[in-house]
Amino acid sequence: MIFLKATVLYHSESGNTRAAAEKIVSGMTSEGVEAKAMSITEVDEAWIKDSSCIIVGSPVYNADVSAQVKKFMEGIGKFGVAGKLGGAFATANFVHGGGEIAIQTILTHMMVSGMVVYSGGGACGMPVIHLGPVSINQFADELAEYFVIYGQRMAKKVKELFK
Numbered sequence: 385m386i387f388l389k390a391t392v393l394y395h396s397e398s399g400n401t402r403a404a405a406e407k408i409v410s411g412m413t414s415e416g417v418e419a420k421a422m423s424i425t426e427v428d429e430a431w432i433k434d435s436s437c438i439i440v441g442s443p444v445y446n447a448d449v450s451a452q453v454k455k456f457m458e459g460i461g462k463f464g465v466a467g468k469l470g471g472a473f474a475t476a477n478f479v480h481g482g483g484e485i486a487i488q489t490i491l492t493h494m495m496v497s498g499m500v501v502y503s504g505g506g507a508c509g510m511p512v513i514h515l516g517p518v519s520i521n522q523f524a525d526e527l528a529e530y531f532v533i534y535g536q537r538m539a540k541k542v543k544e545l546f547k
Contacts, residue, residue, distance in 0.1 A: 387418050387433040387507050387516050387541055388416075388417045388418065388437070388485075388543060388546055388547065389393075389417070389418050389419070389420075389431065389434050389436060389437075390409075390412050390417050390418070390420075390435050390436065390437035390438070390439070390538070390539070390542060391417040391419070391420060391422065391428075391431060391432045391435040391437070391438045391439070391442045391537075392405045392406075392409050392412075392419060392420070392421040392422070392439045392440075392441070393405075393421075393422060393423075393427065393432075393438065393439070393441070393456070394421065394422075394423060394424065394440070394441040394442070395424050395425075395441075395442055395443065395452045395453045396443065396475075398443070400519065400524060401441050401442065401443050401474075401475045402421070402423070402442065402463055403524070404441055404473055404475055404517070404519050404524075404528075404531050405421040405441050405473075407528050407532050407535065407536060408421070408439060408441075408473065408531050408532070408534055408535035408538070409421045409530035409533055410535065411531065411532040411533060411534060411535020411536040411537075411538075411539065412437075412535040412536070412538060412539040413464075413493040413535075413539075414532075414535075414536060414539075415505070415535075415536050415539035415540055415543070416539065416543070417437070417441065417539040417542055417543065418540065419535070419539070424440075424452060424456040425452070429463065432463045432465075433463055433464050434541050435468065436439050436468055436469060436536055436545070436546040437469040437470070437471070437539075437541075438460075438463075438465060438468055438469070438470050438471075438494075438499070439469060439470070439471040439472065439473065439544040440453065440456075440457065440460075440470075440471075440472050440473075440490045440494075441472065441474060441475070441487075441490075442472075442474055442475075442486050442490065443472040443474070443475050443476070444474050444476035444477070444479065444481050444482045444483050444485075444486045446476065446482070447481060447482025447485055447486075447544050448482055448485050448486050448489055449474075449486045449489045449490060450469050453486075453490070454470060454489070457489070457490060457493035457494075458493070460493060461497045461498075464498060465494070465497050466498030466499065467497065467498060467499070467500065467501050468499050468500070469497070469499070469500055469501075469502055469538070469541060469545060469546075470491065470494035470495075470499035470500065470501045470502070471491075471501065471502060471516055471538050471543050472486075472490035472491050472494070472501075472505060472515070472516040472536070473487065473516045473517045473518070473519075473531065473534065474486040474487050474516070474517075474518045474519070475518070475519045475520075475521065475524075476518060476519070476520055476521070477520070477521050478520065479520055480503065483518030483519075483520075484515055484518065487515045487516040487518070488515060490500075490516075491515065491516075492507045501543075502538065502541050503515055503516050503534070504534070504537040504541070505536075508530050508537050509517070511530055511533065513530060513533070513534050513537070516534065517530045517531050517534045519531070
């Protein structure tokens with residue numbers, strides 16, 4: 385049997401983005417993909433290189449990714465990511481604070497590095513997650529299930545592509 389690995393990378397100062405990453409991991413593992421969440425400051429390079437899927441999350445600062453995520457994404461190619469499945473998520477303080485812009489920044493860096501990006505979009509039905517899930521801090525508990533569902537959708541796609 386082939387065991388597929390996934391990495392959910394994040395930057396988190398308050399713990400909100402870490403919590404969202406862990407929800408994604410729980411969704412992926414529920415679909416049979418071995419997933420691990422890790423901070424971009426404490427990466428397991430071997431795990432990332434062995435992963436078929438890499439998902440990156442950022443808190444939203446000034447309507448975009450944090451400086452730490454921007455710098456990390458500029459060097460993501462060193463992990464041999466070309467051809468891997470990629471996805472993104474964000475956590476924000478405000479509904480219109482820039483979560484989708486942050487996700488687009490991450491996805492753009494992934495595409496430039498040769499990754500294949502995916503979210504499920506409207507093709508997976510409700511809830512629609514076009515680019516990736518965004519959590520608004522004051523509604524984090526109510527939105528947590530979106531991150532689990534997103535993890536499940538990403539796991540299904542990674543199994544379809546890499547098994």
